[in-house]
Amino acid sequence: xxxxxxxxxxxxxxxxxxxxxxxxxxxxxxxxxxxxxxxxxxxxxxxxxxxxxxxxxxxxxxxxxxxxxxxxxxxxxxxxxxxxxxxxxxxxxxxxxxxxxxxxxxxxxxxxxxxxxxxxxxxxxxxxxxxxxxxxxxxxxxxxxxxxxxxxxxxxxxxxxxxxxxxxxxxxxxxxxxxxxxxxxxxxxxxxxxxxxxxxxxxxxxxxxxxxxxxxxxxxxxxxxxxxxxxxxxxxxxxxxxxxxxxxxxxxxxxxxxxxxxxxxxxxxxxxxxxxxxxxxxxxxxx
Numbered sequence: 001x002x003x004x005x006x007x008x009x010x011x012x013x014x015x016x017x018x019x020x021x022x023x024x025x026x027x028x029x030x031x032x033x034x035x036x037x038x039x040x041x042x043x044x045x046x047x048x049x050x051x052x053x054x055x056x057x058x059x060x061x062x063x064x065x066x067x068x069x070x071x072x073x074x075x076x077x078x079x080x081x082x083x084x085x086x087x088x089x090x091x092x093x094x095x096x097x098x099x100x101x102x103x104x105x106x107x108x109x110x111x112x113x114x115x116x117x118x119x120x121x122x123x124x125x126x127x128x129x130x131x132x133x134x135x136x137x138x139x140x141x142x143x144x145x146x147x148x149x150x151x152x153x154x155x156x157x158x159x160x161x162x163x164x165x166x167x168x169x170x171x172x173x174x175x176x177x178x179x180x181x182x183x184x185x186x187x188x189x190x191x192x193x194x195x196x197x198x199x200x201x202x203x204x205x206x207x208x209x210x211x212x213x214x215x216x217x218x219x220x221x222x223x224x225x226x227x228x229x230x231x232x233x234x235x236x237x238x239x240x241x242x243x244x245x246x247x248x249x250x251x252x253x254x255x256x257x258x259x260x261x262x263x264x265x266x267x268x269x270x271x272x273x274x275x276x277x278x279x280x281x282x283x284x285x286x287x
Contacts, residue, residue: 016094016122017216020114021129022081024102026169028192029201031131035208036099042221043086045097049117051081056103056110081110083117088218095216096121102170110170111177119181126178126185127215130171131204134191137253138236142207143191146215149179153186162187186215193253195246196236202228 019039021032039045053059062079069075081100088095096118103110118126136143147162148154154161171187178185188211190204206225213220240247 015124016096017125017127018096018098018118018123019127019129019212020098020171020174022100022102022170024169026102026130026132026171028131028133028190029197029204030199031190031192031201031204031208032129033099034200034202034205035129035212036097038205038209038223038225039086039095039212039220040084040097040099042223043088043095045084045086045095047082047084048121049083051083051100051110051113053078053080056081056106057101058104061104062101081114083114085121088216091216091218093216093218094122096123107170107173108177111174114174115177115181115183118183124184126175126183127188127212128171128175128178128185129188129208129212130169131190131192131201131208133194133197135253136191136193137250137257138193138196138203138233139250139254140257142204144207144211145189145191146186146211147189148184148186149176150184153184157186188212193236195249196239200228200232202232 019036021027021036023030023033027033057079059079064076064078066074066076079101081098081103084097084099086095086097087093098114098118115126134143146157146159148157148159149161153159175185175187188208190208192201192204202225206222206229209220209222209225240250
């Protein structure tokens with residue numbers, strides 16, 4: 001069991017965890033929201049609440065959409081934030097999933113409402129999930145940065161505080177609001193190659209899910225994501241091969257990445273990957 005899994009098991013073996021992702025500024029390539037939607041599906045989460053869109057959205061910024069039902073009637077779908085609850089199949093841990101569109105206004109009230117609901121559900125740990133555009137190659141593992149401003153969590157997980165300074169999104173505000181309430185808070189950010197920013201980004205979504213799997217100590221069925229990620233990478237390979245400037249740029253990113261991460265081919269990294277394989281295999285055998 002990894003140090004992350006040991007920490008969660010020791011501090012709060014059964015306490016509910018909240019995972020939150022928001023479409024928009026915090027969600028490059030839709031990787032974060034795709035990861036949360038995947039968890040909602042594979043864990044058969046049940047929606048338990050929804051925030052009032054009228055309170056938080058400017059509908060000229062996030063417009064509602066019109067659709068036609070199977071019976072021919074028209075309906076309008078409004079921007080929303082849903083709160084759903086799932087139970088992790090192996091550990092039995094309650095996981096609260098918060099998925100929405102970054103609001104246009106009243107961010108502090110918005111975060112307070114989410115955290116009030118979370119507290120009512122017994123949540124003690126909040127994990128915010130985001131994705132950003134970065135100078136990383138599509139052909140290498142997608143980096144996921146894990147940070148926390150809580151010194152206890154930093155020591156236990158051997159992670160750093162977030163050193164970013166500048167404009168922030170609703171993910172950053174929710175993370176800070178959770179910490180201000182005394183909740184344990186962890187932030188995950190996936191780095192999406194900026195030259196392929198258009199969604200979907202299945203490889204980045206899969207990297208986020210693998211990180212969540214390690215934090216929760218719960219195997220996450222990946223379904224078609226590995227195949228989708230491989231197809232995505234092949235597609236980007238083909239696009240890059242048609243443009244010599246992009247191909248050279250990708251090659252430079254690959255060289256920089258490989259040089260910087262040579263020490264990562266360690267026994268610990270291999271052992272952690274083998275642990276993930278064994279957890280998925282054991283789950284499959286017990287199905």
